[in-house]
Amino acid sequence: MDAGVSECHEEDPADNELFQGETQKLIQPASLKDPKLEMLKEALVCWINSTLKPEHIVVQHLEEDLYDGLVLHHLLSLLAGVHVSVEEIALASAAQIRKLEVILKELERKLGLNESRIKWNVKLIHNKDILATIHLLVAMVRCFQPELPLPPNVKVEVVNVEVSRSGITSAVQTEVLTEERDGGSESLSSDEREDPIDQLLKQEAHKVNAVKQAILQFVNRNLSCMGLQVFDMDKQFADGVILLLLIGQLEGFFIPLHDFSLTPVNSNEMLHNVSLALNLLGDMGLQVYRVDAQDIVSRDAAATFKVLYALFRKHK
Structure with missing residues (x-):
């Protein structure tokens, strides 16, 4: 487990620029240590590196290597054949956000998901939110390489934090990252x-x-x-x-x-x-x-x- 991951999810929600009416999901510390989650992260890193091998791009940590849009830019090009006019390397935060806006818009168009099934956005990806990043990558695998086996039935416990007039409220819920064997025995x-x-x-x-x-x-x-x-x-x-x-x-x-x-x-x-x-x-x-x-x-x-x-x- 990367030290940065634990620190990110153990910080005070108030430090994450939440405003009234906004919500945020934080993975419970116990779930961060779940071997199934680690297996899924390793499988996604392996998939990205094998896909981007011709580009000589190597990812080591999902939490640190996808927030600036570079990796997603190359995955969009190689997997979907979509070439967008954005900076190859965006160093400034504002440039990274602009790049992510263009890339995620094209990715979501290719994924063809209902809005209710999109569990990521530009802010979450740029803020290195591991939950949103995994949701995005799993959706990409299911769309572009559905034959690729991912660890099944991966779930995490999350704290859903909401800011309202009365203060900050939270509730624990289960978030499904991968289905049980592609939907279970009924399918x-x-x-x-x-x-x-x-x-x-x-x-x-x-x-x-x-x-x-x-x-x-x-x-x-x-x-x-x-x-x-x-x-x-x-x-x-x-x-x-x-x-x-x-x-x-x-x-x-x-x-x-x-x-x-x-x-x-x-x-x-x-x-x-x-x-x-x-x-x-x-x-x-x-x-x-x-x-x-x-x-x-x-x-x-x-x-x-x-x-x-x-x-x-x-x-x-």
């Missing part, structure tokens, strides 16, 4: 509800182990030419490296080394690797339901099993 298709791996995992242990051994042999047979061997399916695929090499071997193509981290050292690099692998699977027409990159990085055995089973069924 799932019959194919997803009948996922064969979910059914298999309900069987006796010896049946599950028999399938795992068959998949393990399949994996090692195809990795042997690279001098690699897998002993633990649950752990060795967590950083995405072996998974990417396996996909390239099975599909007969080479993944450039500059597209992924061959020796990932942190969760951002692991998430990038696994997200790339899942995107490649989608391009190949292999839909792995109810699995996102964080599941694999977190060594979720069922999620890893589903990905490998999809490859096994296609190439066995």
Whole structure:
């Protein structure tokens, strides 16, 4: 957790230039430490950096790197193909606000959301409001790259502060940042509800182990030419490296080394690797339901099993 984030959300609301009739949402300190929120922030940073890699722009902290409009300007250009006439680098606060006004107007037009669903504005983004910034970025992912898996069911507790004639009042409420698995089980298709791996995992242990051994042999047979061997399916695929090499071997193509981290050292690099692998699977027409990159990085055995089973069924 960045020190600046905690300080920002623990300050007195009166210091944030709230006027009568205005409201402000502050994330509760406990929610700021929620691992799910951290995962979502890491996934968004990874998405931004992979998208802006051709522009040689690197984001480290959502709280500090998006307020001036530079990153949003380049995302708008690359993702939506919209080129606006604004300063490339705006140093003065007034110039940054003017730039954000133009960029957010174009983004909101592309996102096509009802006004009630827009949970950000120029002032909030420029004031480095992490809640508004995440809402904006999640909406952009859903619009421009809906296949990108984000951590599901991320919620935070917020204090809704309002200034009125009688003084400052506050109320605690829950703010939803990402939905539960793209809207929950009611929106799932019959194919997803009948996922064969979910059914298999309900069987006796010896049946599950028999399938795992068959998949393990399949994996090692195809990795042997690279001098690699897998002993633990649950752990060795967590950083995405072996998974990417396996996909390239099975599909007969080479993944450039500059597209992924061959020796990932942190969760951002692991998430990038696994997200790339899942995107490649989608391009190949292999839909792995109810699995996102964080599941694999977190060594979720069922999620890893589903990905490998999809490859096994296609190439066995």
